[in-house]
Amino acid sequence: MPSKFPVNESHLNEELTRLRVEFEALRIANAALEQQLSIDAKQADSMLRVLEIRSNELKEANLHQLNQSNFIRRVMDSTGAMMIVLGPDGHIRQVNRRCAQELTGTDSIPDNRVLDDWLHPDERQALVAQAIGLPWPVFSPLFEVVRRSGSYAAEHRLGSRDGSYRHYWFEASLQHNPQGKEEGAVICASDITRLKQQQERLSRSEKRLKEAQKIARLGHWEMDLTCDKLTWSEEVCIIFELDSASIPRNYADFLELVYPADRAAVDRAFTSALSTHGSYDIEHRLLAAGGQIKWIHERCVIYYDDAGRALRLVGTIQDITEQRLAEEQLRLAASVFDNSLNGILITDANTRIVKVNRMFSEVMGYSSDEVLGQKPSLLKSEHHDKQFYRSLWAALERDGKWQGEIWDRRKNGELIPLWQNISSVRDAIGRVTHYISVFYDLTQQKQSAKHIYHLAYYDALTELPNRQLFNERCEHALERANRDYHPLAVLFLDLDRFKHVNDSLGHPAGDELLRMVAHAIKSSLRQDDTVARLGGDEFIILLENTGSRSDVEQVARKIIAYLSRPFIVQGHKLEIGTSIGISCYPEDGKDTMSLIKHADLAMYRAKEKGRGNFQFYETYLTTRAKERLFLESELRDALERQEFHLHYQPQFALSGGELIGAEALLRWNHHEHGLIAPDKFIPIAEESGLIVAIGEWVLSAACSQAKAWLDAGYAFKQVAVNLSGAQIERSDILATVGNVLATTGLPPQHLELEITETYIMRQAKQNVRIMEELRALGVSLAIDDFGTGQSSLSYLKRLPVDKLKIDRSFVMDIPQDSNDMAITRAILALGHSLKLTVLAEGVETAEQAAFLNELKCDEVQGYYYSRPLDAESFRKLLAKQKFDADLFD
Structure with missing residues (x-):
């Protein structure tokens, strides 16, 4: 069926041609790709074989490293020290088992820890102070110290898992890779705690030894005979009172410190010990610092070599000064006992006489042999009744002592008054072990009683009554005056220019003058009047039954006239005179102190009037005295x-x-x-x-x-x-x-x-x-x-x-x-x-x-x-x- 669209054959041919070219290009490319794939397959196969070889080598290397790491671990775990490996920032990378067990009680150390965490706080603080100012982050001051020094050795304390601190000796070194880069550090820490404890025990032992030597005042020394060198302990320096720089370093210097009179004896003992292969033991004196003399006890032993030559001497020196003094005190006590001026008798707890001293025999007439074993009743005089002796023993039992006057009988039968002090001596548990009687003869004291009374109440220089007797007589006179309404007067005398006599002629002349003045004053008074010497050149007179004021004036004038006459003292013609102050009872005072004080004030008024006169007390004188006290206070x-x-x-x-x-x-x-x-x-x-x-x-x-x-x-x-x-x-x-x-x-x-x-x-x-x-x-x-x-x-x-x-x-x-x-x-x-x-x-x-x-x-x-x-x-x-x-x- 014919196409709806017309076909352009030239265009189709161009399209076919283009497709053939592309197909051919694809074929060529595919062939090239197959060739390249073949080459790549060969290369991949070769690479796989190389990778397999490298893999096998890596496995062998890892196995070797693992074996080496395990070996290092076994080595680290087998050592007795703690091993610590630090990274480049100071953190712990690895430790051995001992370290982990010591620090944490486990087999490992937690991550991101530093060894500083276990350091004693004081040491950690010291290391921190050293690391301050570094320009990079510091995790471990200890590592920074190791890094700075390169190698490091020091003693540190580390905390254990039980909270205690142990002592370790650290030895550390930095680690670098083959290229020299710093990789960290290795620290070996050896536990030295026992060593430190031994050192401390040794130190304590040495300290106790020094303390014992100090208490015993005992020092030791050693002498090297090969070089004549002496070494001394610290206690010897103390005994010698010398510092370590001044202590003698040889035998000759030591002899210089020996007391001169003892040097020959010390040298003989030294040379004799050397020649006889013996030792010596001698006590002698020492010249310490400042010329002080000390007694020392010196002992020495000598050590020899195989040939019998003396090599060194080792000895001790002990300060026995106190011991010597104690012995001397004992000898002195024995001497005091035997030579005491008091009689001493000691009995046992049964009152049997165990010892008497020489004075006992002299006073009582009995020899020591005659009274030992006897009782003190041998001396009984029958002067005291039974109650006396009962009171004596009661006081001894109650107070542990008795003292008083007692009459005893001498061997010849004479009675003798004694002042006796009897004390009981007790042992540590309070039992009486002895009685000690110390006595002295009161015969002379009783004969001197009147003399003692005279000394107590009379002035030794002038034989006049003293202040005490005057006060007593004045008190009695005031009682009589108050009872019988009789007036009395007190005259206070102070010699004029007496100090000049003492200063120019001396106190013996002054004393003679005072005796003459006392006689003159006494001669100018009635028999019943009292004149006393208060001290120095001050006299005071008590006139009883004075009658009128004019009678007192007459006595004062008479005394002034007597004392205005020249006194011939040691060939010197002396004119002194006197100033007299007078106070009268009852108008000037009703007690002894007031009368004396007011007479004294009147006497000062007489001196102000030109001396050589008398003044009666007046009230304003007390005001002046008060003014004087006021001025002193102000x-x-x-x-x-x-x-x-x-x-x-x-x-x-x-x-x-x-x-x-x-x-x-x-x-x-x-x-x-x-x-x-x-x-x-x-x-x-x-x-x-x-x-x-x-x-x-x-x-x-x-x-x-x-x-x-x-x-x-x-x-x-x-x-x-x-x-x-x-x-x-x-x-x-x-x-x-x-x-x-x-x-x-x-x-x-x-x-x-x-x-x-x-x-x-x-x-x-x-x-x-x-x-x-x-x-x-x-x-x-x-x-x-x-x-x-x-x-x-x-x-x-x-x-x-x-x-x-x-x-x-x-x-x-x-x-x-x-x-x-x-x-x-x-x-x-x-x-x-x-x-x-x-x-x-x-x-x-x-x-x-x-x-x-x-x-x-x-x-x-x-x-x-x-x-x-x-x-x-x-x-x-x-x-x-x-x-x-x-x-x-």
Whole structure:
């Protein structure tokens, strides 16, 4: 059937041709593909054969590695140490079985653990401190320490599974691959706990040995004879009191420490032991440090070689000083027993006499053989009744001792009074083992009873009643006066100028004078009156039935007249006199203490009135005494309240008028009563001892002010500060002055210390030494109030002083008093002859200044030139430096 569409044959042919070409191309491609597949099949077959070979080789290598790993594991598990393999970051890769069992109690270690987890906290913290600051993450500080050192060896403690810590010795080394890359580290940890425990036991044993040696004071030593070298234990150093560097190193040095008298004996013992192949044992003395002598017990053994040559000596030294002293004490006790001045009798528990001493035999007349085994009833005198002995034994049983007076009978039958002390001696469980009786003969004491009474109630020097007997007699007199309405009076006497006698002629002359005064007073009184010596130069009189006041005055005048007469003592004509205070009963007091106190106050009033007179007590004297107590009380708080301040008395060179310095003067501005005169409070401060603290404040304040003036550029020679005798006697004045100079910074050459002549001569030898030590500090010294004491020229020339200060009492009456002028002239001549500077105090008139200038006096101070100034006014004066020269012409 014909096609509906016309066929284009040319187009069909083109299409067939194209199909043939594609078919041919496919055929060629298929042939090529078959060829390539054939080649690939051959290559695949070859590759499979190679892979099979490689697989077999890998299996063999893995098997070898497994065998090697198992071998390493068996080796690691067989070792007694812990083996730990660390990775490159410090984590544990592998451990042996011992390590796992020790640390965890299992056969393995959990992943991501580091060995540091088991380290003791102290050691872990120390390792962490070393790893701080590393620029990479740190998992194991221990590994970082190993990495830094390359190889590592140290002791560490690791926690065990039971919670305890054991000691291990770590040896670690880094591991690298063949290319040198760090792969981690291997640690071998050996358990050394037992070794450490042994070391600790050994250390404890050595410590106990040292303690035992120390307790026994025993040291050991060794001497190498081949080189004459000595070695010593620590305890020997202690015994010798030398440090290890000073201990002798050879035999000759050791002999130098032996007490000189014992060296020959020690050397003989040493050489004899060497020659006889023996040992030696000797006690001898030792010269320890500081010259102290000790006793030591020395023992030694000698060791020899096979040829019999001595090689070394080993010995001990023991300090037996206390043992020797104990033995000496025992010998001394035995000597005391035998030579005691008391009789001693010892019995056993059955009161059988077991021992007596020599004095027992002398007192009782029995020899030792005659009384041993006897009972003390052998001595019974029948003087005491049975009750006496029952009380004695009751006291012994109750108190273990009895003492009292007892009468016994000597061998010759004489009765003898004894003062006896009986004691019972008990053993550790309280049983009585012995009785000890110690006694002495009371015969002499009973014969001396009256003398003892006399000593108790009478003054040994004057034979007058003492204070105690006076008080008793006064009490009885007051009872009679109160009962019978009779008046009585108490007179309190104090000798005038008595101290001058003691200081100038000595105490023997003073004692003789007191005896003569006592006789004179007693001679001026009635038989029934009582005169007593209270002590020193103080006497007190009790007048009974005195009648009127005029009768008492008559007695006082009579006594004053008697004591105004000269006394001839050791060829010296002495005039002393007395001051008397009087109190009367009942108006001035109704008891002994009040009457004595009020008479004493009246006596001080008499002294103030010019001495050589008497004064009756008046009520205002008590007020004055209270005022004195008030001032003493206020003085104690004045320093704390800062009520003290200083004024400065300018001192000038007389020749040219230059201001050379000032004397520091203490002033007290009381917060309620205003300025209080120095002559009121300074004596109270000295008597109470408060002058020590006050004087230290004055010294410190004056030095501080002087340093401030120097720092401000003002030139002056020195500031003078008075030292009270009480300051020197009651304080460490050297330390005080040194501390003040150091604290204030004042150069010592700008400080002058003034010490009164009277105090210097009180204890001249001792005070010269103190002054020399003060002078050594660099300060200058001046004798204050010169001329008012009694200086010995032999001491004066030895005194380390720079200046004499003429007392104002010699200057104030110039030119009216020729004696004062002569004394001043003599002091200036004496001072200049001794190369001393002389300063006159209290210059107040032109005539006095002219007289002193004529005599070439070096320095002056007084109102004529300037009154005392406060610190600011004195500073202004320093700025001027001198006064009008006319004052000094």
